[in-house]
Amino acid sequence: xxxxxxxxxxxxxxxxxxxxxxxxxxxxxxxxxxxxxxxxxxxxxxxxxxxxxxxxxxxxxxxxxxxxxxxxxxxxxxxxxxxxxxxxxxxxxxxxxxxxxxxxxxxxxxxxxxxxxxxxxxxxxxxxxxxxxxxxxxxxxxxxxxxxxxxxxxxxxxxxxxxxxxxxxxxxxxxxxxxxxxxxxxxxxxxxxxxxxxxxxxxxxxxxxxxxxxxxxxxxxxxxxxxxxxxxxxxxxxxxxxxxxxxxxxxxxxxxxxxxxxxxxxxxxxxxxxxxxxxxxxxxxxxxxxxxxxxxxxxxxxxxxxxxxxxxxxxxxxxxxxxxxxxxxxxxxxxxxxxxxxxxxxxxxxxxxxxxxxxxxxxxxxxxxxxxxxxxxxxxxxxxxxxxxxxxxxxxxxxxxxxxxxxxxxxxxxxxxxxxxxxxxxxxxxxxxxx
Numbered sequence: 519x520x521x522x523x524x525x526x527x528x529x530x531x532x533x534x535x536x537x538x539x540x541x542x543x544x545x546x547x548x549x550x551x552x553x554x555x556x557x558x559x560x561x562x563x564x565x566x567x568x569x570x571x572x573x574x575x576x577x578x579x580x581x582x583x584x585x586x587x588x589x590x591x592x593x594x595x596x597x598x599x600x601x602x603x604x605x606x607x608x609x610x611x612x613x614x615x616x617x618x619x620x621x622x623x624x625x626x627x628x629x630x631x632x633x634x635x636x637x638x639x640x641x642x643x644x645x646x647x648x649x650x651x652x653x654x655x656x657x658x659x660x661x662x663x664x665x666x667x668x669x670x671x672x673x674x675x676x677x678x679x680x681x682x683x684x685x686x687x688x689x690x691x692x693x694x695x696x697x698x699x700x701x702x703x704x705x706x707x708x709x710x711x712x713x714x715x716x717x718x719x720x721x722x723x724x725x726x727x728x729x730x731x732x733x734x735x736x737x738x739x740x741x742x743x744x745x746x747x748x749x750x751x752x753x754x755x756x757x758x759x760x761x762x763x764x765x766x767x768x769x770x771x772x773x774x775x776x777x778x779x780x781x782x783x784x785x786x787x788x789x790x791x792x793x794x795x796x797x798x799x800x801x802x803x804x805x806x807x808x809x810x811x812x813x814x815x816x817x818x819x820x821x822x823x824x825x826x827x828x829x830x831x832x833x834x835x836x837x838x839x840x841x842x843x844x845x846x847x848x849x850x851x852x853x854x855x856x857x858x859x860x861x862x863x864x865x866x867x868x869x870x871x872x873x874x875x876x877x878x879x880x881x882x883x884x885x886x887x888x889x890x891x892x893x894x895x896x897x898x899x900x901x902x903x904x905x906x907x908x909x910x911x912x913x914x915x916x917x918x919x920x921x922x923x924x925x926x927x928x929x930x931x932x933x934x935x936x937x938x939x940x941x942x943x944x945x946x947x948x949x950x951x952x953x
Contacts, residue, residue: 538582539563539637541612544589546596547680549724552644553597555616556681559583559637567626567641574618576641578626583612595723598622598645620645632786635681667899669715670890672708673735675745675844676701676718677781680725682788685750687866694723696869697746700857703879704746711887713899725788732847741895742818742886743852745844748869749777750861757865758833759878760856761823763815764846765839777856778840814851817893820923822853822885827912829881833859835914855882892924892950907950911942924950 543558557578564581589602601617622643629638676698678684684693701718708716719734720726726734735743749760762774819837826832833856845852857878858865868874888909894901909920917940921928931937934951942948 538584538610539580540584540586541580541589541614542586544591544602544614545681546592546599547724548595548597549680549720549722549726552642553599553622554680554725555599555641555643557614557639557641558635559639562628562630562637563639565626565628565639567624569622569624571621574621576616576618576622576624576643578614578616578639578641579607580612580614580639582610585612589614598643616641616643618643618645622646629786632783635787666897667902668897669713670741670895670898670900671738672714672716672886673738673740673743673850674701674704674708674716674718675731675735675743676720677745677747677844678725678784678788679720679723680788682725682784684784685748685860687750687860687869688754688863689866691860691866691870693748693750693860696860696875697748697857698723699872700869700875700879701746703876704744704882707876707879707883708886711883713894713903714887714890727788728782728784728843731844732850732852735850735852736847740850741890743845743847743850744822744882744886745842745852745854746882747781747854747856748858748860749856751859752861754861754863756833757859757862758831759826759829759858760833761819761826761837762842762845762854762856763819763837763839764812764852765841771834771838774838774840778842781854782841782843811847811849811851814893815845815853817923817925818851818886818889819853821889821892822855822882824909824912824915824923825881825885825888826855827914828910829877892952907952908947909950911944911946911948913944915942915944916940917942920948920950926951 539562540560541557542560545556547554563583566579568577569575570577585604589604591599591602598618598620599616600619603615603617605613607613622645625642625644627640629635629640631637676694678694678697680694682694684697686692698720702721705716705718708714717738717740719731731745732743762777816837823832823837842854845854858869860866860869888907890900891904892907894904907924909924917928917931917937921931928940930951931948934949
């Protein structure tokens, strides 16, 4: 039997012989493209990875390492891994064997401590069966976009997932769980609206890099990208939802800056290898062309924020901006919605409530529908069938703000609604003139 080395050795900054690494935990996550196995280590360790066949398995040898506890496999996330074994083939070498259900390609890398995690060894397994299934999956063609009365596509991105749990509430509610539930409800709400359809960037508990999230939206020819989150803050009294757009000049507030920094660290927590220079170059090129979609993103955000303001309290009185990596698609308008503060005990309870999740999803969907009914892309079903758009006045609205949100003049608003001045009443409806 022949061993085939697939990964080069990784060395720590200091002598491995001086510091023994201890393996303290083993976790597995599976997404549509791969199975990820993670070993938690007390320090960096020299390691080798080999594949074996007959039967298929992966062998991981960790030098000068030991095992603290037994390694248990979570079957619900196991993917192509059918079992995990370990032993000591020679002194001071810990061997971990992953039994596989199918032959798989392997990638591995070591991660430094970040967030709640210490050193980690990540093993990504790409089964040939999964790759074939993905390759044969139907992909939307450009011709689909030229069809008359086509449905508009909304990409819904449930934040965090897998290794990256996101924020946690006082009762240990995990952000990744509640935002996935809200995202699934949002898909249902959007699919129920004429002329709209939705796709999920993730529909399970697994990690997706930030760049992969908006690239999935682009591959699906999405007309809009919506990232769904639930924030946390050190003060448990802070409350209310928020809507964010990308800012290339800096955050609109200290809160927005802190939030963007936290969200952009998701790749560090979830585990992304940064040795692909082509991907890094692509990211720079995307940044250069980003400004083309920012105006449309702001209009979407204004509509969603207004809908959320009708539903309940908002954290601020306006849409905010920050440099979120996940909003950097160059050609798809993108917004990020913080549904509530998971760190607030009352809002944590709402986030866990299925009825509230449905109401929040419906609220976001209504704002999205308002945006598309005001400015539908040519050839879409909404462009051919849209009804006159109306705006319900909420607390804080001014005629100038409403005119800016819908990109119409104040005078045209006055004429369309027989207003002699700028006074508007909360709860009243204004007809939005269209061109």
